Amino acid sequence: MVVGEISQERDLVIIGGGPGGYNAAIRAAQLGLEVTLIETEDMGGVCLNKGCIPSKVWTHAAKKNAELVHLKELGIHTGNTSFDIKKLMAYKTKVTDQLRSGVEALCKANKIELIEGKASFLTEDRIGVENGHQFDVYVFKQAIIATGSTTKYPAELSGNSSRIFLSYEIFELPHLPEHLIIYGSDYISLEIASSYASFGSKVTILMREDEDFLFDKSINKELKRLLKRKKIQVKKQVVIQAVEETEKDIRITFADDKQTKQTVEGTHLVAIGEKKPNVNELGIGRLGMKQTDKGSIVINHRMQTSLPSIYAIGDVTEGPLLAVKAIKQGKAAVESIAGGNPEVDLTFLPVVAHTIPPIASVGLTEKEVHDHGLVARISQFPIGSNGYAMISNQRDGFIKVITDTRNDLILGVHMIGEGAVELSAVFVQLLEMAGKEEDVIFPNYAHPSMNEGLMEAVESLIGHAIHITPQKQ
Amino acid sequence: MVVGEISQERDLVIIGGGPGGYNAAIRAAQLGLEVTLIETEDMGGVCLNKGCIPSKVWTHAAKKNAELVHLKELGIHTGNTSFDIKKLMAYKTKVTDQLRSGVEALCKANKIELIEGKASFLTEDRIGVENGHQFDVYVFKQAIIATGSTTKYPAELSGNSSRIFLSYEIFELPHLPEHLIIYGSDYISLEIASSYASFGSKVTILMREDEDFLFDKSINKELKRLLKRKKIQVKKQVVIQAVEETEKDIRITFADDKQTKQTVEGTHLVAIGEKKPNVNELGIGRLGMKQTDKGSIVINHRMQTSLPSIYAIGDVTEGPLLAVKAIKQGKAAVESIAGGNPEVDLTFLPVVAHTIPPIASVGLTEKEVHDHGLVARISQFPIGSNGYAMISNQRDGFIKVITDTRNDLILGVHMIGEGAVELSAVFVQLLEMAGKEEDVIFPNYAHPSMNEGLMEAVESLIGHAIHITPQKQ
Numbered sequence: 001m002v003v004g005e006i007s008q009e010r011d012l013v014i015i016g017g018g019p020g021g022y023n024a025a026i027r028a029a030q031l032g033l034e035v036t037l038i039e040t041e042d043m044g045g046v047c048l049n050k051g052c053i054p055s056k057v058w059t060h061a062a063k064k065n066a067e068l069v070h071l072k073e074l075g076i077h078t079g080n081t082s083f084d085i086k087k088l089m090a091y092k093t094k095v096t097d098q099l100r101s102g103v104e105a106l107c108k109a110n111k112i113e114l115i116e117g118k119a120s121f122l123t124e125d126r127i128g129v130e131n132g133h134q135f136d137v138y139v140f141k142q143a144i145i146a147t148g149s150t151t152k153y154p155a156e157l158s159g160n161s162s163r164i165f166l167s168y169e170i171f172e173l174p175h176l177p178e179h180l181i182i183y184g185s186d187y188i189s190l191e192i193a194s195s196y197a198s199f200g201s202k203v204t205i206l207m208r209e210d211e212d213f214l215f216d217k218s219i220n221k222e223l224k225r226l227l228k229r230k231k232i233q234v235k236k237q238v239v240i241q242a243v244e245e246t247e248k249d250i251r252i253t254f255a256d257d258k259q260t261k262q263t264v265e266g267t268h269l270v271a272i273g274e275k276k277p278n279v280n281e282l283g284i285g286r287l288g289m290k291q292t293d294k295g296s297i298v299i300n301h302r303m304q305t306s307l308p309s310i311y312a313i314g315d316v317t318e319g320p321l322l323a324v325k326a327i328k329q330g331k332a333a334v335e336s337i338a339g340g341n342p343e344v345d346l347t348f349l350p351v352v353a354h355t356i357p358p359i360a361s362v363g364l365t366e367k368e369v370h371d372h373g374l375v376a377r378i379s380q381f382p383i384g385s386n387g388y389a390m391i392s393n394q395r396d397g398f399i400k401v402i403t404d405t406r407n408d409l410i411l412g413v414h415m416i417g418e419g420a421v422e423l424s425a426v427f428v429q430l431l432e433m434a435g436k437e438e439d440v441i442f443p444n445y446a447h448p449s450m451n452e453g454l455m456e457a458v459e460s461l462i463g464h465a466i467h468i469t470p471q472k473q
Numbered sequence: 474m475v476v477g478e479i480s481q482e483r484d485l486v487i488i489g490g491g492p493g494g495y496n497a498a499i500r501a502a503q504l505g506l507e508v509t510l511i512e513t514e515d516m517g518g519v520c521l522n523k524g525c526i527p528s529k530v531w532t533h534a535a536k537k538n539a540e541l542v543h544l545k546e547l548g549i550h551t552g553n554t555s556f557d558i559k560k561l562m563a564y565k566t567k568v569t570d571q572l573r574s575g576v577e578a579l580c581k582a583n584k585i586e587l588i589e590g591k592a593s594f595l596t597e598d599r600i601g602v603e604n605g606h607q608f609d610v611y612v613f614k615q616a617i618i619a620t621g622s623t624t625k626y627p628a629e630l631s632g633n634s635s636r637i638f639l640s641y642e643i644f645e646l647p648h649l650p651e652h653l654i655i656y657g658s659d660y661i662s663l664e665i666a667s668s669y670a671s672f673g674s675k676v677t678i679l680m681r682e683d684e685d686f687l688f689d690k691s692i693n694k695e696l697k698r699l700l701k702r703k704k705i706q707v708k709k710q711v712v713i714q715a716v717e718e719t720e721k722d723i724r725i726t727f728a729d730d731k732q733t734k735q736t737v738e739g740t741h742l743v744a745i746g747e748k749k750p751n752v753n754e755l756g757i758g759r760l761g762m763k764q765t766d767k768g769s770i771v772i773n774h775r776m777q778t779s780l781p782s783i784y785a786i787g788d789v790t791e792g793p794l795l796a797v798k799a800i801k802q803g804k805a806a807v808e809s810i811a812g813g814n815p816e817v818d819l820t821f822l823p824v825v826a827h828t829i830p831p832i833a834s835v836g837l838t839e840k841e842v843h844d845h846g847l848v849a850r851i852s853q854f855p856i857g858s859n860g861y862a863m864i865s866n867q868r869d870g871f872i873k874v875i876t877d878t879r880n881d882l883i884l885g886v887h888m889i890g891e892g893a894v895e896l897s898a899v900f901v902q903l904l905e906m907a908g909k910e911e912d913v914i915f916p917n918y919a920h921p922s923m924n925e926g927l928m929e930a931v932e933s934l935i936g937h938a939i940h941i942t943p944q945k946q
Contacts, residue, residue, distance in 0.1 A: 079552020
């Protein structure tokens with residue numbers, strides 16, 4: 001290792017080229033700052049290369065595969081259909097390659113200096129970057145840590161088997177698993193379950209002790225009903241006791257919700273692991289940077305760490321480990337550095353799952369409303385009562401709206417049904433802008449469209465949905 | 474004909490069971506009114522049985538058919554595919570049957586009296602209903618005219634040919650036209666063009682003199698580019714001079730935009746006709762009800778005609794001939810009758826076309842902004858720069874946002890691109906709630922999603938879109 005003799009001067013150094021890091025870098029360039037972005041692996045980070053994007057390629061293909069039956073009734077005849085996961089893997093690589101080169105091109109066009117290497121802080125204003133035998137030292141005015149997180153195997157499992165995968169790694173399996181066991185219940189678990197079931201795998205979900213799906217209770221209930229219909233088994237309150245691998249499969253022994261000993265045999269297991277912040281090799285310990293017990297970097301409302309010249313954003317900080325948070329914080333951090341006074345408010349963060357049908361949830365759940373002691377009006381509009389849903393024959397699910405009886409304010413919107421993810425922008429807008437029942441009822445919506453379903457969900461709060469029978473409102 | 478000897482008493486009589494009429498009837502029942510609904514043909518009217526719904530079955534199937542190519546790259550092999558329009562026709566009938574029985578069941582559940590027959594007013598508070606040999610007279614407190622409109626052949630054409638169709642009638646043709654000529658440029662024309670082209674027909678659009686497509690000029694331009702790519706010919710400034718039918722096709726002779734004589738030969742012609750209000754057989758002339766020169770019934774802001782006991786809604790009144798307007802006015806009319814003070818505001822009516830990709834437009838166009846003398850910021854975010862669009866490989870189009878430089882108020886949002894129709898609810902909300910640039914930039918959107926495209930379109934107004942190169946903002 002050759003230690004650079006002279007330290008080079010930089011204005012803003014960003015460590016990590018994931019969504020948080022590259023959004024911060026480009027916004028910084030837009031604000032006139034000189035930016036250096038350090039990434040040790042692929043630009044775009046886990047989200048673009050392994051997580052968010054590949055998983056949405058999977059869920060997108062799964063949706064299209066599930067629609068094949070519907071094509072027949074539309075008069076679109078296909079021959080025998082088959083699914084080739086290797087082609088999907090190639091398509092995924094094409095998409096991620098394009099997105100990654102897009103990000104690289106944007107960085108170049110924004111005159112962002114890209115440095116490949118592993119960064120660690122030497123002092124509050126000096127950082128070392130190691131790349132093979134090269135070691136360069138940079139003096140910076142400000143730095144932003146955007147190194148993200150790494151998923152770890154649950155303690156009760158390990159990856160010492162070609163049949164066990166950790167979260168998104170399952171997308172690297174070059175054939176369809178005959179029977180995929182999923183150990184987890186978050187949106188990643190659900191997207192994997194929904195995708196592989198659509199492709200033709202048998203799927204079993206093992207839900208940990210005291211876990212439920214992460215949405216409003218009525219959405220969780222409808223989700224379970226739909227999973228059951230797709231023959232996806234859900235085992236609750238699972239405490240794994242043993243994992244054995246035979247030549248042909250993998251056997252999990254566990255206690256279930258009745259504390260009975262059970263076994264499930266599958267060909268493959270995917271374990272949804274916990275994400276841990278990537279902070280250990282940054283040298284922040286020796287600088288005395290404040291961290292939580294779990295290692296997350298503590299930041300203030302300006303994304304500043306306890307060392308004023310160093311900021312941190314995304315998965316290395318506390319809060320939800322989602323790209324949308326990292327992006328928001330990344331932009332806010334540089335706006336703050338550039339002298340602005342940005343605000344990051346994650347109150348109305350949409351929680352989504354690209355299942356079939358998809359789920360989107362914004363604002364308070366029914367339980368949260370009760371926990372807050374609020375008196376609420378609650379309605380559910382069945383997707384099947386919407387005209388456009390009948391046209392597209394995607395009738396599962398409902399839109400649930402919760403409002404405050406005192407002032408008609410919308411407190412939460414929860415949807416399971418076709419189009420939920422894109423419609424979530426409406427839910428977000430309504431909550432951010434303190435929308436009331438009247439704000440949904442008053443406007444005009446395209447007819448026929450699922451938008452009318454949202455309107456009717458709100459009309460139903462006062463028994464005024466046209467397409468629900470009086471008894472059911 | 475037997476004239477009923479006693480006139481029967483009714484509270485509220487609604488004439489016409491289309492979207493306007495049945496929405497009014499159900500809302501009236503919800504408000505505690507006794508309702509009688511008179512319909513001479515099918516419940517649901519033209520919209521449900523012939524227009525909005527069947528056309529969306531067509532555009533939905535067309536979209537799915539166009540996606541077949543994409544399935545291959547996702548690893549979904551379909552073998553040889555073919556399209557059978559008779560099966561689509563059967564599916565359409567199934568959907569409209571279901572929707573119609575749904576409406577009938579809702580009317581029953583809401584205790585709405587349904588009367589089959591042709592209604593005409595005798596006086597300001599008496600109406601006669603003719604059904605075969607039966608003629609009944611009803612005395613009413615209030616009546617609502619919701620008889621809709623009928624499409625007429627353009628004067629220069631007539632339907633005296635099995636090869637010429639009027640608007641939605643084309644959906645009755647039980648085979649694929651080899652070469653379909655469409656005479657018109659509205660959203661119906663575009664939806665028919667887009668559908669049949671996707672199914673495999675050759676399509677030519679003849680645009681009347683001084684007509685253009687009905688959206689913002691940049692949307693129209695992009696639309697033309699996409700039509701051209703699909704080999705859909707568009708002839709502008711067409712003045713039809715002759716229509717001749719041979720054994721195998723139909724030949725249209727016309728002057729074009731260069732005033733050159735041209736001919737186009739197709740196997741079938743669909744003429745998009747003008748809609749005329751269905752008022753002639755209502756007997757309103759003899760009551761002295763105020764009508765416009767074109768026959769539309771004049772109403773006040775309470776949907777009341779010049780005869781205070783009689784209201785009118787939807788296509789029989791002035792304004793856009795759209796179901797959404799009829800529905801809104803229908804609800805407002807009965808709310809008004811029930812003593813409420815409803816408001817119908819069509820300022821932010823979404824204008825949509827279910828083309829491939831779809832189009833949705835809300836608020837002021839660029840031209841209207843200039844005509845109003847407003848100084849505006851304008852941006853266009855290319856759909857192809859959005860991550861989700863790359864995943865789904867639906868990259869055509871853009872989102873255009875127009876804001877007022879004085880106060881950052883959003884004046885118009887215009888989108889051509891996948892998901893436009895459902896996203897239009899966001900555009901509507903933003904305009905209705907007087908949203909500003911900051912209101913779109915501040916919230917959190919699901920990642921990846923097309924919602925982020927809208928956010929970036931707004932960010933681009935001030936050069937802050939992350940995924941557009943600096944030169945292009």
